[in-house]
């Protein structure tokens with residue numbers, strides 16, 4: 001690859017090593033297309049609100065969610081197009097997409113790693129962001145718990161290797177700043193034992 005000009009940006013490598021690799025690609029999808037996908041998905045996806053147990057109490061999950069298999073014949077066009085763009089950028093054929101809808105700055109996802117028993121060990125997770133920019137915090141599990149912050153801009157791609165799920169947590173904290181809604185698309189390669197039971201989450 002040739003040297004990048006002063007104002008051109010390629011992939012930003014946020015971390016790379018034995019604990020895993022995280023890369024960020026701004027503007028994988030151009031602004032107009034990202035905005036059109038956002039509008040269509042917000043409108044047409046059957047968003048679900050979920051409840052989960054926390055400290056022995058059932059609480060609302062602070063965002064809306066949806067999920068699809070990528071071989072679904074009725075997959076919405078933005079998801080099919082996003083799948084193709086992510087496949088072209090990563091060389092990986094993903095099998096599922098999980099959607100998160102953050103209505104405003106009060107919506108969030110707590111620090112977590114993705115469910116390891118559902119993931120292929122040699123495949124990354126790819127996140128496309130649409131709508132408002134939100135900041136992701138990626139924190140090493142082992143002391144001194146190095147922290148990475150990345151602003152996930154609309155149209156961007158974040159790729160986390162499988163290993164990062166062992167060694168880092170990631171989350172989208174709540175913010176007091178006034179932010180508009182955001183949708184993220186999380187592409188994953190599920191293990192073959194994929195039960196439909198826990199597919200949609």
Ligand SMILES: O=C(O)CCC(=O)C(=O)O
Pocket residue numbers: 098100109114127136152170171172184186
């Ligand atoms: O919204 C995001 O960018 C992160 C979502 C996430 O971590 C997940 O769905 O597991």
Ligand SMILES: [Fe+2]
Pocket residue numbers: 112113114170
């Ligand atoms: Fe996650």
